[in-house]
Amino acid sequence: MWAYFIRRLIILIPTLLVVIILGFYIQALQPTPTLSFNEDQKESSKYEQAQETFIKAHNLQLPYFYISINSFENPDTIFKIINPNIQKLLITWLDQIKNWEAVSTYYHELKQISIADSSPSIRHLAKLLLTEPQIDHHSSIVLETKATGKINNALNKLKLASWNFAFFIPRINFTIENQFHLWLFGNDEKDGVLKGNFGNSIYTNQPITQNLLSGFKYTLIFTCLSIILSMALAIVIATIWKWNPKLDALISTFTIAALCAPSYWVGSILLTTFSNPELLNIFPASGIQPIFSSSNGVPVHFIYFILPLVCYCYGLTAMLVNLLIQHLKTNENKAYYYTAKYKGIGKSKLYFFHQLPNALLPALSYLVQSIPALLSGSVVIELIFTIPGMGFSIFNAIQQGDHVAISFIFLLMGTITLVSFLLADVIAKWFNPKNEAIW
DSSP states (O other): OHHHHHHHHHHHHHHHHHHHHHHHHHHHTSOOOOOOOOHHHHTSHHHHHHHHHHHHHHTTTSOSSSEEEEETTSOTTGGGSSOHHHHHHHHHHHHHHOOHHHHHHHHHHHHHHHHHOSOHHHHHHHHHHTTOOOHHHHHHHHHHHTOOTHHHHHHHHHHHOOOOGGGGSEEEEEOSOSHHHHHHHBOSSSBOGGGTOOOBOTTTOSBHHHHHHTTHHHHHHHHHHHHHHHHHHHHHHHHHHHHOGGGHHHHHHHHHHHHHSOHHHHHHHHHHHHBOTTSOBOSOSSOOOOTTOOBTTBOOTTHHHHHHHHHHHHHHHHHHHHHHHHHHHHHTTSHHHHHHHHTTOOHHHHIIIIIHHHHHHHHHHHHHHTHHHHHHHHHHHHHHTTOOSHHHHHHHHHHHTOHHHHHHHHHHHHHHHHHHHHHHHHHHHHHOTTOOOOO
């Protein structure tokens, strides 16, 4: 059994690695927050210093991953340029000119002119050219401004530069100094993801785990309670069907209806029916209170859990009932069932000790695999009932466009999904060694 578990775990590791890489790119490819400077302040040296500090703090000057592919004409040290906008500009120029030496010379000449030239108009023109990625537009800009002298000479030298054949030869670069490595492992200044540092929210500047996991206890309570109640209800209904087969059509009708009903619709119906002062004002409409708190010794706050639990359980219960009844019918045609029946084993003993345990195995595997779906469904249910759980926090993060939080959610849900499938596979193998893997 341990050998089987290790084999499944080894298969799981590459999939988990893909999830981690995708989670990183969800965060890395999003626009980063910009510095709050007006146009006049951007002309000062303080802006450049603040920008350089900001870029170094977020490691934006580094390549994304360990491996990158470019041409031999690209310098392998271009990632040392602090400003990623300048990196992108130089690479764009290089794609057009195909001569790194000429591009580098042109850039430094423009940079020098933008700082040291005595004419303000010439300095402004040089700064304008340093933001224009298309070299063809440089000529039209220079012509429109009727600029001569250093800028015109620098542009002419750039145009006369010949292509280098090395530009057309691909090169594979490998570097351990990259954003993914620092994001995953961290450095001396801050921890990485493997040490629990998933970054700070771009809106609250608080650790993202603190924001999203603060309400996880409510989501976890609802998920565990719904799993237990759904399985218990499914066993009861399947047992009722076993002793009353004539109810098959009625049970099938209700289970199909439950599977077709979306949770947001069921939640709305529950609220308008049982939390409406004009109809049945029995349960609170929203919010949550500690389940074990009490008033005068009587636990009154459990009523906050009833309607959300109904919304959590109805679909899962219907699916489990269908699975149990289907496999109970299948087991009635197997050899062990006939053998036990002919040996005179009573109906109750045959059902509870043989038939039901065999039918529970696929239902249990499905139940374990449904854990990620329950956590994902918590977003809708927690919004309807205003429960301050993780689902509510997930919705807020997506609505605000907090890509750091979205990346963490992707990693968390991906990991839970993989672990759930592994657990379901191991459970199936444990109870029936002849079973093959389910994924």
